Amino acid sequence: MSTADYFGHEPAPRIGKRVRDxxxxxxxxxxxxxxxxVPNYEGRPMTVWLAxxxxxxxGxxxxxxxxxLEVVR
Known part of the structure; x- marks a missing residue:
């Protein structure tokens, strides 16, 4: 079961923190x-996590x- 809010955002402890990709x-x-x-290589839908x-x-x-992601200190 997802804990997403109205916008589909998941709770994450690093939200709002400075991070490096x-x-x-x-x-x-x-x-x-x-x-x-998103579609996979065959065009079938698959679920992925994105930050x-x-x-x-x-920009x-x-x-x-x-x-x-890693937190920048």
Missing amino acids: IASGSEGQLMAVVQEE YIRLASG RELSTAPTN
Whole structure:
């Protein structure tokens, strides 16, 4: 059972903290962790977890796997 709020955001202890995406090296504030349905390589739907980071430099939020995040101290 999901504990998501009205917008589909899951509770996460790192929400609002400064994080680094280890895949890209980008840093910013963690804004949300959500489950989204995306097509797999066969076009069938599958559910994935995505974390959204608001970059310090501005612009669009970056999405990445929540497992790619580390808290910046």
